[in-house]
Amino acid sequence: MTTITLDLRRHCIETASRRRYDRCLTAYFRDAAGRTMLEAEIEMLKRALETFDFARLRSTYPQLAGGGRATVCLQAETPERIDIVIDDRRVRPLLK
Numbered sequence: 001m002t003t004i005t006l007d008l009r010r011h012c013i014e015t016a017s018r019r020r021y022d023r024c025l026t027a028y029f030r031d032a033a034g035r036t037m038l039e040a041e042i043e044m045l046k047r048a049l050e051t052f053d054f055a056r057l058r059s060t061y062p063q064l065a066g067g068g069r070a071t072v073c074l075q076a077e078t079p080e081r082i083d084i085v086i087d088d089r090r091v092r093p094l095l096k
Helices: 013-030 035-051 054-060
Strands: 002-006 072-078 081-086 089-091
Touching: 002 013, 002 035, 013 035, 013 054, 013 072, 035 072, 035 081
Parallel strands: none
Antiparallel strands: 002 072, 072 081, 081 089
C-alpha cells in the first residue's frame, strides 16, 4: 500500500498534491537510486490530480481546504483505488 502524507497547513489538497507531484518528478530525474518508490508516488498523484473533484472535496471536507492541523494522506491499496485519510478517517474521493 502506498501512502502519501500531504501538508495542508498553508495549501489546499489540490495545491499540496500538485506541489508534491512536481517535487517527485524533479527528484525522479535528478537521482536514479530511488526511482522505483517515486514511480508509484508519481502515478498515484497524477491519477488523483486527473480524477479528483477538488472543488467538491474542499467544500464537503473543510479540512481539505488548507490552513488547519488535520493529518491528511492519500492511500492506494491498488492503482485504481485511491482514498483520502483525514485524521485516521478514510473517505472516498469525489471524482470529476
